[in-house]
Amino acid sequence: MLPSIRCRRTNLIRRPCLSARLSTSSVLLANRAIVYSSFGNPSEVLSAITYPDLPPPPSKSLNVKYILSPINPADLNVIENKYHSKPSPVSSLSEGRHKFPEPHYVGGNEGLAEVTESVGLSEVNAATITVNPPTAYNMLHSFVEPKEGDLVMQNGANSAVGQAVIQIAARKGIRTLNFVRNRPDIDSLKNYLQSLGATHVFTYDDLKDKETVQNIKTTITKKGTSLMLNCVSGEPTKDMTRLLADSATLVSYGAMSKQPLILPTSLFIFRDLRCRGFWQSKWYEEHSIQQREELMKTLAELKLREPEYEILNLKGTASDEEVAQQVRSVIAKIQEGRYGRKVLLRFEPAQ
Amino acid sequence: MLPSIRCRRTNLIRRPCLSARLSTSSVLLANRAIVYSSFGNPSEVLSAITYPDLPPPPSKSLNVKYILSPINPADLNVIENKYHSKPSPVSSLSEGRHKFPEPHYVGGNEGLAEVTESVGLSEVNAATITVNPPTAYNMLHSFVEPKEGDLVMQNGANSAVGQAVIQIAARKGIRTLNFVRNRPDIDSLKNYLQSLGATHVFTYDDLKDKETVQNIKTTITKKGTSLMLNCVSGEPTKDMTRLLADSATLVSYGAMSKQPLILPTSLFIFRDLRCRGFWQSKWYEEHSIQQREELMKTLAELKLREPEYEILNLKGTASDEEVAQQVRSVIAKIQEGRYGRKVLLRFEPAQ
Numbered sequence: 001m002l003p004s005i006r007c008r009r010t011n012l013i014r015r016p017c018l019s020a021r022l023s024t025s026s027v028l029l030a031n032r033a034i035v036y037s038s039f040g041n042p043s044e045v046l047s048a049i050t051y052p053d054l055p056p057p058p059s060k061s062l063n064v065k066y067i068l069s070p071i072n073p074a075d076l077n078v079i080e081n082k083y084h085s086k087p088s089p090v091s092s093l094s095e096g097r098h099k100f101p102e103p104h105y106v107g108g109n110e111g112l113a114e115v116t117e118s119v120g121l122s123e124v125n126a127a128t129i130t131v132n133p134p135t136a137y138n139m140l141h142s143f144v145e146p147k148e149g150d151l152v153m154q155n156g157a158n159s160a161v162g163q164a165v166i167q168i169a170a171r172k173g174i175r176t177l178n179f180v181r182n183r184p185d186i187d188s189l190k191n192y193l194q195s196l197g198a199t200h201v202f203t204y205d206d207l208k209d210k211e212t213v214q215n216i217k218t219t220i221t222k223k224g225t226s227l228m229l230n231c232v233s234g235e236p237t238k239d240m241t242r243l244l245a246d247s248a249t250l251v252s253y254g255a256m257s258k259q260p261l262i263l264p265t266s267l268f269i270f271r272d273l274r275c276r277g278f279w280q281s282k283w284y285e286e287h288s289i290q291q292r293e294e295l296m297k298t299l300a301e302l303k304l305r306e307p308e309y310e311i312l313n314l315k316g317t318a319s320d321e322e323v324a325q326q327v328r329s330v331i332a333k334i335q336e337g338r339y340g341r342k343v344l345l346r347f348e349p350a351q
Numbered sequence: 352m353l354p355s356i357r358c359r360r361t362n363l364i365r366r367p368c369l370s371a372r373l374s375t376s377s378v379l380l381a382n383r384a385i386v387y388s389s390f391g392n393p394s395e396v397l398s399a400i401t402y403p404d405l406p407p408p409p410s411k412s413l414n415v416k417y418i419l420s421p422i423n424p425a426d427l428n429v430i431e432n433k434y435h436s437k438p439s440p441v442s443s444l445s446e447g448r449h450k451f452p453e454p455h456y457v458g459g460n461e462g463l464a465e466v467t468e469s470v471g472l473s474e475v476n477a478a479t480i481t482v483n484p485p486t487a488y489n490m491l492h493s494f495v496e497p498k499e500g501d502l503v504m505q506n507g508a509n510s511a512v513g514q515a516v517i518q519i520a521a522r523k524g525i526r527t528l529n530f531v532r533n534r535p536d537i538d539s540l541k542n543y544l545q546s547l548g549a550t551h552v553f554t555y556d557d558l559k560d561k562e563t564v565q566n567i568k569t570t571i572t573k574k575g576t577s578l579m580l581n582c583v584s585g586e587p588t589k590d591m592t593r594l595l596a597d598s599a600t601l602v603s604y605g606a607m608s609k610q611p612l613i614l615p616t617s618l619f620i621f622r623d624l625r626c627r628g629f630w631q632s633k634w635y636e637e638h639s640i641q642q643r644e645e646l647m648k649t650l651a652e653l654k655l656r657e658p659e660y661e662i663l664n665l666k667g668t669a670s671d672e673e674v675a676q677q678v679r680s681v682i683a684k685i686q687e688g689r690y691g692r693k694v695l696l697r698f699e700p701a702q
Contacts, residue, residue: 084617084620084621084622085621230616233616238611251619252616252619252620253620254616254620255615255616255617260589260613260614260615260616261612261613261614261615261616261619262611262612262613263611263612264606264611264612265581265584265603265605265606265611265612265628266435266606267628268602268603268612268626268627268628269435269603269604269605269628269629269630270435270436270628270630270633271435271628272627272628272630272633273626273627273628274625274626274627275619275624275625275626275627276619276623276624276625276626277616277618277619277620277621277622277623277624278620279620279621279623282621282623
């Protein structure tokens with residue numbers, strides 16, 4: 001399966017993901033995609049569209065059918081036009097009898113497509129293996145490579161990437177110092193992250209308490225950590241930098257707080273802080289097919305626990321309007337934050 | 352001369368700089384230092400103190416007499432207790448009949464001391480060669496090493512470091528894109544920096560003008576610059592990052608705006624920005640005497656133009672109170688900003 005997914009990513013970069021396409025020609029209602037024709041709030045601008053069979057794929061490309069299409073935070077940012085990559089318009093979907101406004105775009109960036117061989121992953125694992133786990137894996141290997149016994153610090157530790165970081169680190173004996181937002185059920189979240197292998201879990205509120213910070217310094221970080229992973233930015237991230245070692249590297253891969261990275265210049269001058277960023281899409285661009293397949297193989301063998309998820313079944317018999325409403329409504333909930341589960345769309349056949 | 356200065360820096364790290372000490376034993380009033388016993392506003396807490404001869408130096412150390420003692424921005428930050436390095440208290444100055452409160456500290460971090468051999472530098476060049484010019488030189492050589500024809504961008508371009516960057520870059524055929532604050536006599540500053548070799552000079556205000564920014568992108572930076580030097584931080588620095596190339600390095604060595612470094616996280620994730628810092632004192636710690644001497648030799652051979660300066664003569668016949676008042680008063684003017692000249696103290700003998 002994996003080679004075919006990688007293959008698709010390479011050659012069919014414009015082929016959408018929040019969609020289902022069948023290679024048979026008789027089923028009409030199940031050829032469906034979640035699309036938008038103008039940027040804006042995804043819970044308002046997304047529509048569903050059914051379409052006839054795709055034309056035969058261009059040379060070196062494949063038409064694939066998506067089985068599960070996860071909704072990742074970055075997918076929503078793309079629709080809001082707040083992301084670095086701009087989507088490419090798709091025209092092949094509205095040929096013939098369909099009148100969806102041009103240009104239109106199809107949401108999404110990964111998923112489980114029809115497989116040609118199996119490596120024994122669950123559907124959910126397979127549908128979510130190309131974005132979050134490789135981000136976690138590469139951030140642990142591309143900057144400061146922590147060794148067994150070393151400590152890595154991260155915020156947004158309950159994000160899908162954060163959970164993958166915890167698990168990958170734990171398999172290598174790397175300790176993790178994890179930060180999450182405080183919440184009523186914080187103990188159950190701590191227990192869950194610890195069950196994944198998290199060594200320590202604290203909240204950003206803990207960083208406001210001098211005694212707790214001193215305690216973390218004395219008993220956990222000691223001389224400080226040399227690698228910090230950030231998907232939050234803003235105030236909590238600044239507070240965490242007090243736990244860094246000299247010459248540490250802070251790698252950003254997100255900014256959930258929607259705040260910039262705000263750091264005292266003195267950290268760079270006197271403590272030799274190094275700030276970097278990581279973007280998995282760029283990694284794919286810069287690496288060969290062989291390297292990508294090798295990474296997928298490594299990740300599959302790690303057998304990471306599935307993220308907590310919810311599958312949104314989009315019935316083949318439902319109208320495009322009904323499907324669009326279903327998708328918009330779950331996205332509105334995700335946008336409130338704290339949804340806590342990865343949502344995957346399953347486009348069901350019409351029969 | 353240089354080896355003896357380097358030697359002093361190594362072995363007499365606690366020996367103060369804003370001071371004059373004579374190796375003869377009969378001149379009393381000229382053994383004077385600018386000291387403080389509590390942290391605070393330098394224009395309020397600094398005193399002058401005369402003192403008897405120093406005791407013989409410890410093994411591998413020298414007692415030296417300062418001829419010119421520059422006042423650098425970082426020196427003021429140390430006195431304000433806003434700097435990373437804390438001064439070490441000095442006790443030898445108040446032995447005997449002197450009653451200055453203990454502990455007390457001596458200000459300053461470089462200067463021209465009594466020489467044992469000459470390399471032909473002017474007094475002012477020699478007094479200001481250990482902090483600003485090596486900072487400029489090392490920032491151009493330790494991160495992204497620009498080649499002939501490449502473009503380096505910097506803010507605070509009229510600072511002593513900025514002027515050294517312009518000159519060192521120009522000697523190597525490296526183009527510089529310089530930013531300074533707007534001011535009534537901006538044209539004369541631009542002319543001055545261009546006379547040092549600056550390729551382009553703009554103000555931070557120019558960054559607010561879309562047309563000017565577009566013009567800079569089209570005609571100067573094109574694909575962007577790969578090295579940016581920052582001693583300002585805050586808003587102007589954020590605006591400048593729009594002119595950076597992908598995978599550029601931003602090196603900070605100061606924060607004159609007294610603002611943190613505020614950068615969109617997306618710059619790190621999508622444009623692979625790398626943020627670093629540079630601190631010359633740390634460079635000295637991490638390099639051998641031979642490497643330091645080599646650097647001083649290289650800098651001396653570059654024959655950089657003296658910074659615009661003003662020498663404050665501290666008369667040997669003046670009382671400690673009068674001298675303290677002189678020093679405090681010039682520092683108050685420096686603190687207003689835009690003083691534009693490096694101030695060097697000259698401790699005159701008593702006769």
